[in-house]
Amino acid sequence: MVQIAYILLCHRDPERVIEQARLLVSHGDRIAIHVDKSAPEVFERIRDALKDDDRVTFAERVKCGWGEWSLVAATLNALRAAREAFSEATHFYFLSGDCLPIKPRAHIARFLADHDADFVEHHDFFESEWIKTGIREERLIYRHFFNERTRKPLFYGSLAVQKTLGLSRTLPEGLQIHIGSQWCVLRRVTLERILKLIEERPDIVRFFRTTWIPDETFFQSLVMHVTPRKEVRNRTLTFLAFSDYGLPLVLHDDHFDLIRTQGYLFARKISPNADDLRQRLTELYADPAEEVATSDTAPQLYSYVTGRGRIGRRHARRFWERGGQIGRGQEMLVVVCKKYHVAKRFVAAARRAGGPPALGYVFDEDAGALPPLGGIETSKAKRGRHRRAVLRMLFEYHETDRLMICLDPANIDALRDIRSDQCSLRVMELRTSIDDDYLLGHAKRNHLVPEGAALAEAGSLIGTLDRQFKDESEAIRDMELSRFHSLAPSDGADRAAEEIARFLDLPLAAAREMAAQEIPFD
Known part of the structure; x- marks a missing residue:
């Protein structure tokens, strides 16, 4: 029997998170929530609303920053909390606060039961074209102690010094680096293998602590290291829609008919103002149907965006830093x-x-x-x-x-x-x-x-x-x-x-x- 432990990282909009958590546990599943340590009021509101629900657990909190190890640390904390609190959980599904299910819960459970595999997008870091612009191998072979978004001069200054002095480093022994989306679904056996590996190999954690944007490489690499390839599906089960210009769209009320037919289980980027869409997805989640017909449009969109890759150096300086x-x-x-x-x-x-x-x-x-x-x-x-x-x-x-x-x-x-x-x-x-x-x-x-x-x-x-x-x-x-x-x-x-x-x-x-x-x- 499938029981999912959702791994939710959030930092804002506590009312939506509470609503999301209650929906996801309403049909027998569980959820482990990590709230950014930089948002104490958000945490207090979520904790006070859900603390008496034994289907919900809270992870040890860390202060998170985009592109930093802290995002991986937060995910690991939530995974450990879920493993300890929910002994019956068979799958661990990574989510953000703007994700919602786009299939009935019965369909989601049937899909996972029929596919004994982990769902982790993974591409060879050095051979693939997943990163299109910005730094590439520099993410790995140099150490990153500063955040590119908040301390840009120090980030690139440190990188320049390391290049000048020839301070590149080798990869962890025996580990092939893969890259892909951070929206993973892991089986319990895979989670146990990963946690055992990092206990035995502290060098792996040390390496990723100073890797840039490790949430796109850590689980992707470790899953492929500990799991037979035939048991890993190279895809995510969370759907993102894209505009004609290759940019992600926020999903609004009029997107219901599009997203409910896609061959995915969840969708990301649901607008906080899309009240009608949220209500219809909530009703859909309660539908007892185990089989739902899907279209083939999403794979084409997915192939387009993964072929396009992600922008490595994605945060431009703010407008007041550049003049008008x-x-x-x-x-x-x-x-x-x-x-x-x-x-x-x-x-x-x-x-x-x-x-x-x-x-x-x-x-x-x-x-x-x-x-x-x-x-x-x-x-x-x-x-x-x-x-x-x-x-x-x-x-x-x-x-x-x-x-x-x-x-x-x-x-x-x-x-x-x-x-x-x-x-x-x-x-x-x-x-x-x-x-x-x-x-x-x-x-x-x-x-x-x-x-x-x-x-x-x-x-x-x-x-x-x-x-x-x-x-x-x-x-x-x-x-x-x-x-x-x-x-x-x-x-x-x-x-x-x-x-x-x-x-x-x-x-x-x-x-x-x-x-x-x-x-x-x-």
Whole structure:
């Protein structure tokens, strides 16, 4: 009989953690919780709510830092606590505070019972392309005593000194290093083997204590060392969704039908505001079904992201460390369009045709997916206050001197802000057909009329919006930009190809192909 001990690391949002823990133990499973020692109030709230539940145990707490050994130490503490408290536990499932099940509990238990294996993503550290940029072997062969995120000068200074003095080190004897996602599922026998190994081999722990980002290598390497390969599945059972631009998306209420059909057991990055999604997943978890039909879309997404790898040096400095200028030598390409899906299709097609790195509506959407930029990326309001600083960091993150974004025509202040910088600017306006039905939908999306309002009830408002949209387009033309391009549904293929070629600096043949196949305006 399968009994899961969930290994949960968290540091915030205590009410959600309490809700998550109660859900996971409601059908016979257990949970071991580690709360970051830097968050005492969070710990006290969770402990007070769950301390009388014998299905819950708490791990010895450590102060955690991204990329540090402390994350592995916290996980080991939770694993030891679970092993001691829950003698009947057969599996140990690693989770974060924003994970929720996307299958019925009966299905999860049946799946684990039918697959006598550990689920650990693992790739050869030196041969694979899992790390795409940033330091690679330096993570292992040099010692890291400082956090790259919080003490960047010391981190890279220490690394430079070690390289200069030739202070590289050897790997632990007999241990092949593997790398992969930290979201593992271990059987009890594997956990016992790992804990026995590190008791017998203190050199392994000493090595990983000064390894950079060891949560991506520690369990991955040790599992492959102590377990026959035929008993390890090279995958995670926790699903992450990704945007068209290869960046992780936060899952919201309208993602339920997508994630429940994926061939995974849990999903990560559930929005704290997705109350309806959480409720539906809670109801799904209680479903008695042992077999659930799944689609094959998730493996394709998973292959894409694992092929892309993780960014080794992922934390840019915060905007106030760099100043608020994009700077000379950088070129901004801005696609202006009222219909967001049209602009997003255009920039995705432009990337496939050889255009620059491209993002969506960076300054217009609350839920836009952005890489970590020191915290400024977390809200539209923050991004809007420091537009040029955000763009400068995006240039540096993507290691490029050309960057393309989308912009709502109403956000002309952002366009003026970019034009006032020392960077080069090109603008492509996609002039889509705006009919009364679209205007009514826009009014509903912005809560200007009730959801059930009919077109006849919003007549005067529709006329006002129509005039507003036309004025926004004219305001852009009034800026008299030196490199302004425009496309409309009525443009012929030849003109469209010429405009695209000039805007993107593409060969005319590539632009013709893009114009012919990739630019629907509806």
